Amino acid sequence: MPTFRLSKRVKRPKEKFRFRRRSxxxxxxxxxxxxxxxxxxxxxxxxxxxxxxxxxxxxxxxxxxxxxxxxxxxxxxxxxxxxxxxxxxxxxxxxxxxxxxxxxxxxxxxxxxxxxxxxxxxxxxxxxxxxxxxxxxxxxxxxxxxxxxxxxxxxxxxxxxxxxxxxxxxxxxxxxxxxxxxxxxxxxxxxxxxxxxxxxxxxxxxxxxxxxxxxxxxxxxxxxxxxxxxxxxxxxxxxxxxxxxxxxxxxxxxxxxxxxxxxxxxxxxxxxxxxxxxxxxxxxxxxxxxxxxxxIDRRSNDVMKVLTIIATIFIPLSFIAGLYGMNFNPHESPYNMPELDWYFGYPFALALMAGTVLTMLTYFWRKKWIG
CATH class of the missing domain: 3.30.460.20 (CorA soluble domain-like)
Structure with missing residues (x-):
């Protein structure tokens, strides 16, 4: 039996499916x-x-x-x-x-x-x-x-x-x-x-x-x-x-x-x-x-899940970056972010961000939201 395949180029005349009385x-x-x-x-x-x-x-x-x-x-x-x-x-x-x-x-x-x-x-x-x-x-x-x-x-x-x-x-x-x-x-x-x-x-x-x-x-x-x-x-x-x-x-x-x-x-x-x-x-x-x-819906849901996880991860990172991006002068007050003058302040901020990401990924993994 020959291989059966409808060609995409085949265009069937629509009148073939219409009722047409000859007389x-x-x-x-x-x-x-x-x-x-x-x-x-x-x-x-x-x-x-x-x-x-x-x-x-x-x-x-x-x-x-x-x-x-x-x-x-x-x-x-x-x-x-x-x-x-x-x-x-x-x-x-x-x-x-x-x-x-x-x-x-x-x-x-x-x-x-x-x-x-x-x-x-x-x-x-x-x-x-x-x-x-x-x-x-x-x-x-x-x-x-x-x-x-x-x-x-x-x-x-x-x-x-x-x-x-x-x-x-x-x-x-x-x-x-x-x-x-x-x-x-x-x-x-x-x-x-x-x-x-x-x-x-x-x-x-x-x-x-x-x-x-x-x-x-x-x-x-x-x-x-x-x-x-x-x-x-x-x-x-x-x-x-x-x-x-x-x-x-x-x-x-x-x-x-x-x-x-x-x-x-x-x-x-x-x-x-x-x-x-x-x-x-x-x-x-x-x-x-x-x-x-x-x-299609399942693949769309998978894409949306990945995007949601990425967005969720960046929410606390954005908060941390925004918090330390405020321009309060620590020399005017001891409460104005004294860690900005700390020698390890920048490495500490990066470590805090990395720890936040690892904590969230571990939580998502335990919830089986990521494989």
């Missing part, structure tokens, strides 16, 4: 309006059954029909939704609801499940970490013989382990239905959060050691960024629990078989673990911030 207020329901920066669509088609497997990159939706045969499962992965015509063709071919297609291109959706007559529509959020934290929405349609996933088009999606299992025929995916394929995709998305959480946890442990040894300002700024990222992670993970609860309901159109629900419950447990981790790391960030504040 215009008052627009007709089902209007497909991709954002201006949406990427062109790249389509990867995987068709398989227990005995065969085909994987092709296609450029037009019409190419799908030649691969769809009864008994085979068709998984079409669309990377980028900047081409409205492609989305409309997919909607017509697979019988997708217009409202679901609208939700696909509005990448602010909360993870959820919509139950339509001919298919399920699932929204999830994938996480990526490459010097900074980012999220990507994935919309998934689950039908009787097809699974359609639509992504925003960022590099890497965390679904390569699923594709590799299909290629090699590992596990149950090649001999199961679309519901199990949907489970493996959701499971891969949820599992993608664990390495990110582990990296944040390791970094927080390092920050704790740095604070104990006197953290620099850069470390504290990094702690603040981690706290913000953990808050974003929790916000992204939490709705997956509700999404999985809907999938586990018996009334979900019969698309999810009983044997698949067992696996979905395991994913739900993983989501609960992630939520617990997010809560723990959020509290850890707050505790470390409080710990740093207490360390």
């Amino acid at each position: 215009q207020p008052g627009s007709m329901p089902g209007t497909i309006a991709p954002p201006e920066d949406a990427l062109p669509s790249k389509m990867r088609l995987i068709v398989f059954d227990q005995e065969s497997f085909i994987e092709e990159f296609i450029t037009d939706v019409s190419q799908i029909e030649q691969y769809r045969t009864p008994g085979r499962i068709c998984w079409l992965d669309v990377d980028g939704y900047g081409e409205v015509e492609t989305l409309l063709k997919l909607g017509k071919m697979f019988g997708l609801h217009d409202l679901a297609l609208e939700d696909v291109v509005n990448a602010h959706q909360r993870p959820k499940v919509d139950d339509y007559d001919q298919h399920l529509f699932v929204v999830a959020r994938m996480v990526q970490f490459d010097r900074e934290l980012s999220f990507e929405q994935i919309g998934m349609f689950v039908g009787n013989d097809f699974v359609l996933t639509l992504q925003e088009g960022h590099e890497g999606d965390g679904l390569d382990p699923v594709r590799e299992r299909i290629r090699r025929g590992k596990g149950r995916v090649r001999r199961s239905g679309t519901d199990y394929l949907a489970y493996t995709i959701i499971d891969a998305i949820v599992d993608g959060y664990f390495p990110v959480f582990e990296q944040y946890g390791a970094r927080l442990s390092d920050i704790e050691d740095e604070i104990e040894n006197g953290a620099e300002e850069q470390t504290i700024n990094e702690l603040h960024r981690i706290r913000r990222d953990v808050r974003s992670l929790r916000k992204a993970v939490w709705p997956h629990r509700d999404m999985l609860n809907v999938l586990l309901r018996p009334v979900t159109s019969g698309f999810i078989k009983d044997e698949t629900q067992v696996f979905l419950r395991d994913v739900s447990d993983h989501v609960s673990q992630l939520i617990d981790a997010a809560n723990y790391y959020r509290e850890m960030c707050s505790d470390l911030r409080d710990f740093h504040s207490s360390q």
